[in-house]
Amino acid sequence: MAHFDPNARPFSHKWLNERLAIDTLKRVLSTEYWIPKNINFLWAMGMVLAVTFGLLLLSGIFLLMYYIPDTKQAFDSVNYTIMQEVGFGWLWRHIHAVAASVVFLIIYIHMFTGIYYGSYKRGRELIWISGMLLFVTFSAEAFSGYMLPWGQMSYWAGMVITNLFSMGSLEWNWLVEWIRGDYVPGQAFLGRFFMLHVLLLPLVIIGLIIFHFGTLRIPHVNNQDGEEIDFEAEAEKWKAGKRKEAKVIPFNPVFLSKDVFVLGVYFIFFFYLVFYHYQFAMDPINFDPADPLKTPPHIYPEWYFLWSYEILRPFPKDPGLIAFGFAQVIFFFLPFLDRSPNVAPANRRRPFRCWFWLLLIDMVALTILGKLPPVGIYTTLGTIFAWLFIILWIALPFITKREKLVGGKK
Amino acid sequence: MSDRRDFIGTALGAFAGLGALGALYAAKRTWDPLPSVKAAGFTTVDVSKAEENVLYTEMWRGKPVFILKVPKDAKPDEAPNGRDENAYEDPRLIKIGNDKFLVAIGLCTHLGCIPEYFAANKKFICACHGGQFNAAGEVLKAPPPSPLVIPPFKIVGTQLILGEEGPEYKQLKAQGLVA
Numbered sequence: 001m002a003h004f005d006p007n008a009r010p011f012s013h014k015w016l017n018e019r020l021a022i023d024t025l026k027r028v029l030s031t032e033y034w035i036p037k038n039i040n041f042l043w044a045m046g047m048v049l050a051v052t053f054g055l056l057l058l059s060g061i062f063l064l065m066y067y068i069p070d071t072k073q074a075f076d077s078v079n080y081t082i083m084q085e086v087g088f089g090w091l092w093r094h095i096h097a098v099a100a101s102v103v104f105l106i107i108y109i110h111m112f113t114g115i116y117y118g119s120y121k122r123g124r125e126l127i128w129i130s131g132m133l134l135f136v137t138f139s140a141e142a143f144s145g146y147m148l149p150w151g152q153m154s155y156w157a158g159m160v161i162t163n164l165f166s167m168g169s170l171e172w173n174w175l176v177e178w179i180r181g182d183y184v185p186g187q188a189f190l191g192r193f194f195m196l197h198v199l200l201l202p203l204v205i206i207g208l209i210i211f212h213f214g215t216l217r218i219p220h221v222n223n224q225d226g227e228e229i230d231f232e233a234e235a236e237k238w239k240a241g242k243r244k245e246a247k248v249i250p251f252n253p254v255f256l257s258k259d260v261f262v263l264g265v266y267f268i269f270f271f272y273l274v275f276y277h278y279q280f281a282m283d284p285i286n287f288d289p290a291d292p293l294k295t296p297p298h299i300y301p302e303w304y305f306l307w308s309y310e311i312l313r314p315f316p317k318d319p320g321l322i323a324f325g326f327a328q329v330i331f332f333f334l335p336f337l338d339r340s341p342n343v344a345p346a347n348r349r350r351p352f353r354c355w356f357w358l359l360l361i362d363m364v365a366l367t368i369l370g371k372l373p374p375v376g377i378y379t380t381l382g383t384i385f386a387w388l389f390i391i392l393w394i395a396l397p398f399i400t401k402r403e404k405l406v407g408g409k410k
Numbered sequence: 411m412s413d414r415r416d417f418i419g420t421a422l423g424a425f426a427g428l429g430a431l432g433a434l435y436a437a438k439r440t441w442d443p444l445p446s447v448k449a450a451g452f453t454t455v456d457v458s459k460a461e462e463n464v465l466y467t468e469m470w471r472g473k474p475v476f477i478l479k480v481p482k483d484a485k486p487d488e489a490p491n492g493r494d495e496n497a498y499e500d501p502r503l504i505k506i507g508n509d510k511f512l513v514a515i516g517l518c519t520h521l522g523c524i525p526e527y528f529a530a531n532k533k534f535i536c537a538c539h540g541g542q543f544n545a546a547g548e549v550l551k552a553p554p555p556s557p558l559v560i561p562p563f564k565i566v567g568t569q570l571i572l573g574e575e576g577p578e579y580k581q582l583k584a585q586g587l588v589a
């Protein structure tokens with residue numbers, strides 16, 4: 001039977017505790033959520049992502065007040081009203097644009113940290129999969145947002161990306177027309193992508209972030225040596241006052257203070273970009289209003305989609321689409337394609353070490369090539385790196401299966 | 411007792427499932443193109459004043475339509491896939507009076523960019539992924555998998571009505587040449 005003390009002062013600690021179990025909540029979610037000591041600043045990237053998402057939400061709310069989702073007015077509502085008339089409208093727009101770009105940089109760092117340390121194995125598979133769901137939803141969120149200013153790049157990126165859904169030779173034009181609500185991107189298209197961008201996808205993202213955190217709670221985060229820590233035993237040491245000996249620290253307040261420090265450094269970089277270097281996040285071609293009768297001379301997506309776009313480009317239509325689809329989903333399968341039981345930094349896992357660095361270099365190379373026009377030597381290089389990407393993933397189960405056991409420390 | 415619960419549970423599930431299906435169908439229909447969009451009209455173009463080897467672009471159902479009076483010598487300067495025949499002899503061209511015209515939807519069959527016509531080279535080049543077409547819309551360089559699409563048309567004198575299937579269009583379609 002629940003017990004409610006009739007004399008407890010309303011909203012006092014005791015009163016709240018009887019009704020919401022705030023002490024238990026705080027213990028389970030923060031003061032006794034244990035984090036290994038043996039980690040570095042890369043483990044703060046998750047928090048950096050959460051906070052950057054917060055910035056996107058906040059700046060988005062202010063943009064939403066003057067943005068008009070109408071093909072005739074959208075361009076001016078952004079480029080004139082918000083940028084020139086609304087007090088500090090430019091600030092929200094710059095924050096929103098810079099955060100949308102930087103969030104992908106941090107996501108890639110966060111992903112490659114996970115790959116490097118093997119943080120997708122031994123109970124952490126769902127962390128990885130929920131992370132990939134976040135990646136895909138974030139991509140959709142970025143793409144839908146890119147449509148909203150209804151500039152030349154919005155229009156033509158919308159045209160090219162929705163055409164992917166004709167599935168090559170299957171010629172599913174009905175699907176493309178259904179997604180657009182028209183034969184070409186128009187009002188119906190802008191309206192639905194506006195809805196997706198400001199409501200449905202952010203809701204999904206919030207749900208997925210909660211799920212991502214949930215998947216972390218039981219396996220806990222990995223550490224620099226892939227060591228399997230007995231969290232209960234180590235936590236007892238900490239609670240018994242043997243803080244030097246314990247291999248773990250509580251999330252709150254000890255680890256959180258480190259997160260906040262990294263966040264502080266990140267914000268310096270972030271607001272430097274917002275105030276002094278925001279141009280990189282806004283494509284000059286998108287400062288021309290959408291024109292259905294004129295394709296810009298060179299269409300490319302934002303930098304964070306370039307690597308997968310480059311995998312599409314060098315092949316004929318159908319194989320290109322298959323390669324592109326492969327690139328979009330293959331990361332989901334990482335926990336099952338890596339057949340080695342080792343959870344250790346890539347540098348201690350022999351053939352995997354090469355695999356990791358080759359994949360990283362390959363994706364950087366594809367990103368650079370994606371920005372260059374598809375001519376001559378660039379086409380050749382693009383083809384080579386696209387094949388390398390595919391081969392690396394096919395080879396992964398074979399090279400990890402042979403891998404020798406490496407103990408993490410102890 | 412438990413039988414009754416099972417039955418109630420199944421019945422509830424079935425009703426909820428039906429409701430969900432209905433809602434899904436409504437959601438699907440909400441995303442369909444509006445009737446006004448589908449009923450988009452016809453576009454009439456007079457080609458009597460067209461100049462040779464100059465590309466005209468008309469708008470039809472929100473899409474650009476290329477109209478090009480093809481010159482007698484329409485051999486492309488170079489064809490990366492080796493098919494550098496004179497495009498003037500191509501069966502996809504449409505005869506209006508004594509002239510031959512290319513009439514095609516001006517969207518690259520790869521992913522829908524608008525290719526640009528280079529009159530001196532007698533070919534279209536798509537800037538997006540480097541696809542090329544000759545003056546009859548045939549592919550000279552991948553990734554586009556197929557020629558530029560010919561929209562439904564009807565010829566009335568020197569006028570071209572886009573959106574209506576005339577005998578010339580039906581004939582091309584029967585020969586499998588429109589897409």
Ligand code: HEM
Nearest residue numbers: 043044045046047049050111114119131132134135221222
């Ligand atoms: C906006 C999106 C995301 C947010 C807010 C987020 C947040 C977090 C947070 C707070 C942590 C714990 C701290 C840390 O280890 O950094 C974490 C861990 C992790 N995340 Fe994410 N994440 C996001 C996207 C992703 C993506 C795209 C992936 C990769 C597919 C991913 C994979 C992981 C993995 C494997 C861990 C465990 C790291 C370890 O155990 O050492 N996350 N995430």
Ligand code: FES
Nearest residue numbers: 518520521536541
């Ligand atoms: S859209 Fe023309 S080559 Fe891809």
